Amino acid sequence: MDEILVLAEHRNGELREITFELLTAANVLGKAHDLAVTGLLLAHEASSLAGRLQGACDTLLFMEDPELAQYSAEHYLAVLQMLLGDRKPVLTMIGHTAEGMDLAPALATRLSLPLVTDCVEISLEGGELAVLRQIYGGKINARLAMKPAESYLLTLRPGTFDAEAQQGKSASVETIAAPSWTDLKGRRFLGYAEAELEDVDISAADILVSVGRGIGKAENIAVAQDFADAIGATVSCSRPVADEEWLPKSRQVGTSGKTVRPKIYIALGISGAYQHQAGMKNADTIIAVNKDPMAPIFNVAHYGIVDDLFKVLPALAEKFAKK
Amino acid sequence: MDIVVCVKQVPEVTDAELEVTKDGTGIITEDLEFDINEWDNYAVEEAVRIKEAQGGTVTVITLGDEECEDVLRTALAMGADKAIRIEEEGFELSDAAGIAHGLYRVIRNLSFDLLLTGVQSSDDGWSQVGPILAELLGLPYAALVVNVEIADGMITVHRELESNTRERVELPLPAALTIQTGINNPRYVSIMGIQKVRRIEITETGSEELELSEEEIGSHGSSVASQVLSIPPVGEGAEILTGSLDEICEKTAQIIRDKGGVV
Numbered sequence A: 001m002d003e004i005l006v007l008a009e010h011r012n013g014e015l016r017e018i019t020f021e022l023l024t025a026a027n028v029l030g031k032a033h034d035l036a037v038t039g040l041l042l043a044h045e046a047s048s049l050a051g052r053l054q055g056a057c058d059t060l061l062f063m064e065d066p067e068l069a070q071y072s073a074e075h076y077l078a079v080l081q082m083l084l085g086d087r088k089p090v091l092t093m094i095g096h097t098a099e100g101m102d103l104a105p106a107l108a109t110r111l112s113l114p115l116v117t118d119c120v121e122i123s124l125e126g127g128e129l130a131v132l133r134q135i136y137g138g139k140i141n142a143r144l145a146m147k148p149a150e151s152y153l154l155t156l157r158p159g160t161f162d163a164e165a166q167q168g169k170s171a172s173v174e175t176i177a178a179p180s181w182t183d184l185k186g187r188r189f190l191g192y193a194e195a196e197l198e199d200v201d202i203s204a205a206d207i208l209v210s211v212g213r214g215i216g217k218a219e220n221i222a223v224a225q226d227f228a229d230a231i232g233a234t235v236s237c238s239r240p241v242a243d244e245e246w247l248p249k250s251r252q253v254g255t256s257g258k259t260v261r262p263k264i265y266i267a268l269g270i271s272g273a274y275q276h277q278a279g280m281k282n283a284d285t286i287i288a289v290n291k292d293p294m295a296p297i298f299n300v301a302h303y304g305i306v307d308d309l310f311k312v313l314p315a316l317a318e319k320f321a322k323k
Numbered sequence B: 001m002d003i004v005v006c007v008k009q010v011p012e013v014t015d016a017e018l019e020v021t022k023d024g025t026g027i028i029t030e031d032l033e034f035d036i037n038e039w040d041n042y043a044v045e046e047a048v049r050i051k052e053a054q055g056g057t058v059t060v061i062t063l064g065d066e067e068c069e070d071v072l073r074t075a076l077a078m079g080a081d082k083a084i085r086i087e088e089e090g091f092e093l094s095d096a097a098g099i100a101h102g103l104y105r106v107i108r109n110l111s112f113d114l115l116l117t118g119v120q121s122s123d124d125g126w127s128q129v130g131p132i133l134a135e136l137l138g139l140p141y142a143a144l145v146v147n148v149e150i151a152d153g154m155i156t157v158h159r160e161l162e163s164n165t166r167e168r169v170e171l172p173l174p175a176a177l178t179i180q181t182g183i184n185n186p187r188y189v190s191i192m193g194i195q196k197v198r199r200i201e202i203t204e205t206g207s208e209e210l211e212l213s214e215e216e217i218g219s220h221g222s223s224v225a226s227q228v229l230s231i232p233p234v235g236e237g238a239e240i241l242t243g244s245l246d247e248i249c250e251k252t253a254q255i256i257r258d259k260g261g262v263v
Ligand SMILES: Cc1cc2nc3c(=O)[nH]c(=O)nc-3n(C[C@H](O)[C@H](O)[C@H](O)COP(=O)(O)OP(=O)(O)OC[C@H]3O[C@@H](n4cnc5c(N)ncnc54)[C@H](O)[C@@H]3O)c2cc1C
Pocket: A137, A211, A212, A213, A214, A215, A237, A238, A239, A240, A241, A252, A253, A254, A255, A256, A257, A258, A268, A269, A270, A271, A272, A273, A274, A275, A276, A279, A289, A290, A291, A292, A295, A307, A308, A309, A310, B014, B015, B119, B120
């Protein structure tokens, strides 16, 4: 039977959530088109991880080697070159993560595979890959039909499929031997860098007043801080605000920052790119203030105010002023 | 240290109301402003900083139409020494791999120690061109770089991972890196600054000089058969609060109180 191959992602001895999201997506496609789902785990001393994957695929390819203890682009490329060349899966799926963004384009080039990245919907009607992507920071949907090909490669946006779905499978494990690691180019994993010390833990806050690039400049943070003080909230931010060092990195919400789930999340001048949404969309109540009515943040917000935040904030703060 | 940086011109869309063209293949760009891709701005800054610290040259390269000279001039004003533009004609319907192949044909003839691209372009968001170039050039590479140290022919970088973690990775030079925002604080370029580099000549390369066949670029070379754009449907979405500013704020204050704020 033809197969869909899913690359498992793990870090520090733990499977990453994206692995199960990929497997869910692969199983949906597999069921619809009669394709087997094959998991691929490249790791070291990881039989417990293998065990967790068996329930979600038909076959698990398992390679153990000290070089594979952590993700390593060159080792992964060597293994995938060998395996994909042999097996020619209809589709190979990788996460659109720090790992997949590093690996997938080089892999596609090495094997001359058609690659489409950051997909949020996937279909394989008639064996031809079609996907939905979001471009222009989430303001435009793009439906892509790929040209016919024997084998496709794609990366899947994190958070688009359910990681908890149960597949009720019990894959047989095929152990494969590591290759001899020749032709490597010398990239070496040295270790993880320590996170900076943080002043406050935004993930512990009940209310977050979160500022984005719309706040304009460092001095304006004070406007948000005053409002936050008035309602007993903590100030957090989107990435550009941390990049500009208007607020410390520890305040950043999103995929490369923190995931938060406060009772109330007030987004001020944040457009709502998915990397930001991923960190806050599960807040109980989301209120967004943005002057652009088409800003993607309004898709996840419960309440929206379409206006200039510099008009809204003082007027709103007024409502909480001690009488 | 000789450094090559790929830069792309992109439309500014965060504040803009976007419209899709009638045939659905693109957006209407007439009223949009164009600027250097945010990630590439950080890449140019990083290259110029390395040059300032260690000597060498910075060459910037773009594949685009004549208007894209603006981003090259911006990069020159930031401190780049040379600029190359590959004419876009023939590449209009290329996918990321097609663009990368075009850039590759020129870059392979340059001598350099380090090749920088941005992590992604803000319009297409492929996140592909950097690692594709590395593979075509046979270079070691690392994506999502937020810190760079160079010593003794080796480069040590921090790659940004999820959840505020980083990994340290070492690579021999020459190498290719994709640069993530926040790695530095890009310098501001004034109109005066751009005036000053007005006379620096930009090397132009026509697509015919690249010796790429029609099969390799444009729609023929692309793995995408068709792309149809649309404005995303407004899902359930937010309840937009209406009324006077005072009424809106009154409602908002009530929501904040109801949901557990300021007790
Ligand atoms: C690998 C990777 C990881 C990333 N990780 C993260 C992450 O963890 N967190 C994160 O946030 N981003 C992350 N990003 C960046 C993300 O893609 C977006 O670029 C970013 O979230 C945009 O931030 P923003 O909404 O503040 O700015 P913009 O997108 O520039 O939006 C600014 C918004 O403010 C509005 N505005 C402007 N002025 C006003 C005003 N006066 N009143 C009201 N509204 C106004 C505008 O209409 C606009 O919608 C990541 C990107 C990559 C590639």
